[in-house]
Amino acid sequence: MLSSPQPEVVDAVVIGAGVIGLACARALSSAGLETLILEQHDAFGTETSTRNSEVIHAGIYYPEGSRKARLCVSGRKRLYAFCETHGVSHRRCGKLIVANSPAQEIALLKIFHHAQANGVADIRLLTRAEAAALEPQLKCAAALLSPATGIIDSHGLMLALLGDAEHCGAMLATNSPALSACVREDGKIGLNVGGAAPMKVAAKMAVNAAGLHAQKFAAAFEGFPADRIPPVHYAKGNYFSLSGRSPFSRLVYPVPEPGGLGVHFTLDLAGQGRFGPDVEWVDALSYEVDAGRCQRFYGAVRKYWPGLADGSLQPAYSGIRPKLSGPGAPDGDFVIQGHDAHGIRGLVNLFGIESPGLTSCLAIAAEVCALLGIEEACGGE
Structure with missing residues (x-):
């Protein structure tokens, strides 16, 4: 035909x-x-x-x-x-959104109200102790649990x-x-x-x-x-995979940052952990991952997982978001x-x-x- x-x-x-x-x-x-x-x-x-x-x-x-x-x-x-x-x-598997400062706790509360207004009825605010009971290696002052x-x-x-x-x-x-x-x-x-x-x-x-x-x-x-x-604005997101056993059984997200949801922890269906994406504004479509960006990942991840060991992240892959708004x-x-x-x-x-x-x-x-x-x-x- x-x-x-x-x-x-x-x-x-x-x-x-x-x-x-x-x-x-x-x-x-x-x-x-x-x-x-x-x-x-x-x-x-x-x-x-x-x-x-x-x-x-x-x-x-x-x-x-x-x-x-x-x-x-x-x-x-x-x-x-x-x-x-x-x-x-x-x-x-569920997800935890974590806050580690007073400003982030305020932002977390706003996210909670947004979620309820949007019809996400099962979301729940957790104390530090409640979050730690679910994920012992997690560091946070407060968290939101999204079972859905x-x-x-x-x-x-x-x-x-x-x-x-x-x-x-x-x-x-x-x-x-x-x-x-x-x-x-x-x-x-x-x-x-x-x-x-x-x-x-x-x-x-x-x-x-x-x-x-x-x-x-x-x-x-x-x-x-x-x-x-x-x-259209191209926001590249880089991912790094974690060597060794996953520290968490749920997804873990920080409070969102401008341009994306922050460097978060996700699992694939085989249980392999990975971190990302970050936000890298680009003018052309290229999917190479700059290994040098890894250092920023260590700092971002250790805010909620202090146990991340040096040398345990490797470049994995990247994606590009077709965003309608640019930086800031x-x-x-x-x-x-x-x-x-x-x-x-x-x-x-x-x-x-x-x-x-x-x-x-x-x-x-x-x-x-x-x-x-x-x-x-x-x-x-």
């Missing part, structure tokens, strides 16, 4: 095969729409979707009423249900999403970057697709889930209003644009889908369907 010189006509095109794009493709195809997924790389999910902490967030940090808060809370519930029904490896936080196999999640989408007839085209787009005379969205086998595609609707490249695609859409494209500015919300926002019928743009994007993926897909006037067929899972 994809080698035809004539424009291929489908119901829907999704640009980007990360976790958000795959969740959207699953929702659209399960509603009976012939769906084509365009991915510029040679495999799905090679950027932000697999270069993160693989955490299922509870919905704690985000301002009440924000998209991040609403979609994280509903998305978390959907995601746990999806993992259970689809056999995706995950564990509801978990970890997930992000690759397994994407395999399951793609499997559902393909079962409903969706097609994944790798090495197929969407180069430009326009509105055709017949009202369909026309796309020029590059790669080894260039093609033209016409679709009734398109979802721009290109992540780090979402702004670039929108700018290449003929007639798209430039003032509706938010700036408050974090932006998810931007999910439909026709009412930009005037192009059938087009939905997803900008600034950083954390908690993975947790929110199924809820984001539901919102995309609503903007396109599509009734979800796959429901809450």
Whole structure:
């Protein structure tokens, strides 16, 4: 099909095969729409979707009423249900957010109230002694316990999403970057697709889930209003793995810092511990980890785990967040644009889908369907 010189006509095109794009493709195809997924790389999910902490967030940090808060809370519930029904490896291990100064204790209390307002009902304030009883190696003055936080196999999640989408007839085209787009005379969205086998595609609707490249695609859409494209800032996060046995059975986060959630401790499903991410503002996409940044990690981690031994951290990997606000500015919300926002019928743009994007993926897909006037067929899972 994809080698035809004539424009291929489908119901829907999704640009980007990360976790958000795959969740959207699953929702659209399960509603009976012939769906084509365009991915510029040679495999799905090679950027932000697999270069993160693989955490299922509870919905704690985000301002009440924000998209991040609403979609994280509903998305978390959907995601746990999806993992259970689809056999995706995950564990509801819980998380501690720790404070080690009077100022951080005040910030911790604010986070607690945010979480309750967002519908995170099971969060609990802990004293120093209560936190130490749960994690004996932890140093803190106070902590928040989030039992709803978990970890997930992000690759397994994407395999399951793609499997559902393909079962409903969706097609994944790798090495197929969407180069430009326009509105055709017949009202369909026309796309020029590059790669080894260039093609033209016409679709009734398109979802721009290109992540780090979402702004670039929108700018290449003929007639798209430039003032509706938010700036993108690349915030690189570096991770370092821990040699030896993990000191904690739960995730441990400091009080958030500007640009991110601070150098936190996470576990993978095999029990291996790692620390990160930090915040490194960059102008280009590069995933090399500077081993020299390790020294800052030791200082940050020892504030809540004094037992971290010299030489026990090794460079692991990095990821880049597509942020809508730069250094020193408050974090932006998810931007999910439909026709009412930009005037192009059938087009939905997803900008600034950083954390908690993975947790929110199924809820984001539901919102995309609503903007396109599509009734979800796959429901809450």
